[in-house]
Amino acid sequence: MELLTDELRAKLLANGKANAEKLADPENEDGKTHDFWPVVKLFNPCGAATWLLTELDPEDTDIAFGLCDLGFGCPELGSVRLSELAAVKLMGGALGIERDIHFKATKRLSVYAEEARTLGHIKA
Template sequence: MKLLLNEQRAELLANGKANNTLRESGLAEQDFNPVVKLFCPWGAATWLLTELDPEDEDIAFGLCDLGMGFPELGNVSLREIESVTGPGGLRIERDMHFTANKSLEAYAKEARLHQRIVA
């Protein structure tokens, strides 16, 4: 399965460019709704991604939860996520039914309370 659809990649990149412009102008970044949810079908790892780095499209930003009770906002390498192979050749998957209903910060606040991403 392809981790990102072309439309999702374009939206993630547009969000990254928008926040890069805001940062360079000394303004507060926008708190986007997640564009895509990735998950580990054999474990508890989950990622809610909002943007791609316009200078390195391998680097995504979002809420990352490796299933250890400490979800955090940060950067992650898409190549690294794509390289993970689990039992029986399973791979990280994109939640095809995910639709964000709140901002990334709202998901992060809820995740800190529950010690995991609830999405």
């Protein structure tokens, strides 16, 4: 399974461009970015790692931003290379990182992040 469909990639890229424009805006004196709702949830089917991604870097579309949880009790906002996630081989190569095809965001990324910090893991 592809980690991202064309539709998901387009939405993530649109969000990335919107944040790049906001950061470049001289009127944005506080440097804040948009607080998007997650577009996609990726997960390790053999472990606790989960990624809720909101955007792609418009200058390097292999880099996604979102809430990253490697399953060690300290989820954090950050970036991840999609090619690295796609290269992960589990169970002797039979499995890899998967996209949750049933995921539907119910809140903004900042709310997921605050909840994850309290719980020690992403609940989505």
